Amino acid sequence: MGEPKWDGFRAGVRVDAGQVVLRSRSGTDMAPAFPEVVAGAAQLPDATALDGELVVWDAAGRLAFERLQNRLAPRGAGAARAAKEWPAQFVAFDLLRLSGTDTTGWPYRRRRAALESVFAARRLSVPWALCPSTLLSRAIESCSHQPESSLLLRQLAQSRS
Numbered sequence: 001m002g003e004p005k006w007d008g009f010r011a012g013v014r015v016d017a018g019q020v021v022l023r024s025r026s027g028t029d030m031a032p033a034f035p036e037v038v039a040g041a042a043q044l045p046d047a048t049a050l051d052g053e054l055v056v057w058d059a060a061g062r063l064a065f066e067r068l069q070n071r072l073a074p075r076g077a078g079a080a081r082a083a084k085e086w087p088a089q090f091v092a093f094d095l096l097r098l099s100g101t102d103t104t105g106w107p108y109r110r111r112r113a114a115l116e117s118v119f120a121a122r123r124l125s126v127p128w129a130l131c132p133s134t135l136l137s138r139a140i141e142s143c144s145h146q147p148e149s150s151l152l153l154r155q156l157a158q159s160r161s
Contacts, residue, residue, distance in 0.1 A: 006091055006131075007063040008055035013037065013090060014097070015044045030054070032075045036083040037090050040127040045118065047100035052092040052131065092119075093131035 010025040020041040022031040031038050034054060044050070056071065058064040067086040074082045095103050095115040103111050112133060119130045 006053040006055055007065045008053040008068055008091070010052075011054050011090065012049060012051050012096070013041060013044075014049040015041045016047055018046075030072075033072050033079050034083070034088050035079050036087055037127045040090070043122055043124050043128065045099050045122070047097065048095075048118070049097040050090070050092045050115075051094035051096055052090050054088050055091055056086050056088050087127065089127045089129045091129045091131050093133070 009030070011030055012021075012023050012025075014021045020031060020038045022029070022034060022037055022041075024030055037054065054068065056064045056068040058067065064086070068088065071079075071082050071086060071088060092115060094108075095111045095118065097103055098114055098118070103114060106114075116130065118124070119128070124130075
């Protein structure tokens with residue numbers, strides 16, 4: 001299975017007992033800059049972690065990386081204003097934990113099926129988006145997310161306090 005490359009920030013989100021952790025691949029806390037994603041985490045099952053990408057779209061429906069970069073600095077009221085002007089979406093492409101169960105040992109196809117099931121059962125909507133997936137061998141060769149998914153899971157687990 002493979003997914004398209006997104007022009008955004010790789011991120012992981014974890015929800016535990018109402019507490020939301022949103023971190024970059026390098027471990028930076030991104031929650032203050034993306035309050036709409038943190039608020040949207042209420043749609044996710046408890047004790048769940050996703051791997052994905054934060055993106056922002058422009059008015060023409062194209063990815064707007066510069067707008068996304070501009071979202072990093074504002075905090076508090078500034079972040080809320082930025083979220084209204086340039087809302088971010090979390091494009092999910094892997095399920096790292098589901099209702100307390102570590103899924104990283106599962107084959108990717110099983111994780112993908114579980115991720116699709118979460119989206120369908122929970123009727124996830126903005127700020128959530130499900131990354132399209134393909135079985136095309138060329139896409140598989142150019143896109144391998146498992147190593148980064150494991151890194152994000154470790155970082156999200158370490159942030160548990």
